[in-house]
Amino acid sequence: MSGQKFGGPDTPAESGQTRGRGRPQKISREQILRAARSVAPAALTMQAVADVLGVDPTSLNYHVGGKEGLREMVARDVFESELRRVVLPAAGDWRDVLTLFATALRDAVVVVGTLIPYLQPSYTGGLGTLASVERVLQALTEAGFGIEEARGALILVTDTAASAGRDALTARRGADPEVAELAAALRAVPETEFPMLREVVAVSQRDRRGADEDRLSFDLTVIIAGLQQRLTSRRSPGMPIPRLRVPR
Structure with missing residues (x-):
């Protein structure tokens, strides 16, 4: 299960996200979830998700607040998605x-x-x-x-x-x-x-x-x-x- 990925997000180019200088880009919770579910659970960190989205890790703080919050959010999303089936x-x-x-x-x-x-x-x-x-x-x-x-x-x-x-x-x-x-x-x-x-x-x-x-x-x-x-x-x-x- 350690290498499991839950599904892929849009690539940075597809989502319109590009890394740049200055003010952090605004991203949505849905974008974060799609990116996070493309990362193997054992490697799931703020930096890993930020790299997928092509943004600075601080851009995730409003929705997540840290690695623990990120992993909890993904765990809940995966659980709910499966139950909805x-x-x-x-x-x-x-x-x-x-x-x-x-x-x-x-x-x-x-x-x-x-x-x-x-x-x-x-x-x-x-x-x-x-x-x-x-x-x-x-x-x-x-x-x-x-x-x-x-x-x-x-x-x-x-x-x-x-x-x-x-x-x-x-x-x-x-x-x-x-x-x-x-x-x-x-x-x-x-x-x-x-x-x-x-x-x-x-x-x-x-x-x-x-x-x-x-x-x-x-x-x-x-x-x-x-x-x-x-x-x-x-x-x-x-x-x-x-x-x-x-x-x-």
């Missing part, structure tokens, strides 16, 4: 809507890639993604869930999908540090001890990418089954829905 059905089973939304969110996190540290864990997209979130809530309430239940389900599914995306990125970088630490701890004790944990480590070390995709499927199956049971049991009105957070 998903088209949730206007009608259909709430379980299908939840699954499509969660899968799209997980995939969007993966596409953000090495810039994911600059995306807040709670961030679910800007104005461009509100339609998808609205559709999820609509599907849940139409199925019979109260608005608090729909809110709780949305939070749980969002956190689960985002966590699955981050785990998938970890898998692409190599061994999971948590699994490696557990494996090291097990090597310090007799092989006859903790057989189940050893089996978990073995499974985790096989085909991590496929395992992470299966993990989201498993998590969604459990979540949807729980929601279905809650819907069937017709909980008492006013029962609070706890805000669950998936550990990262």
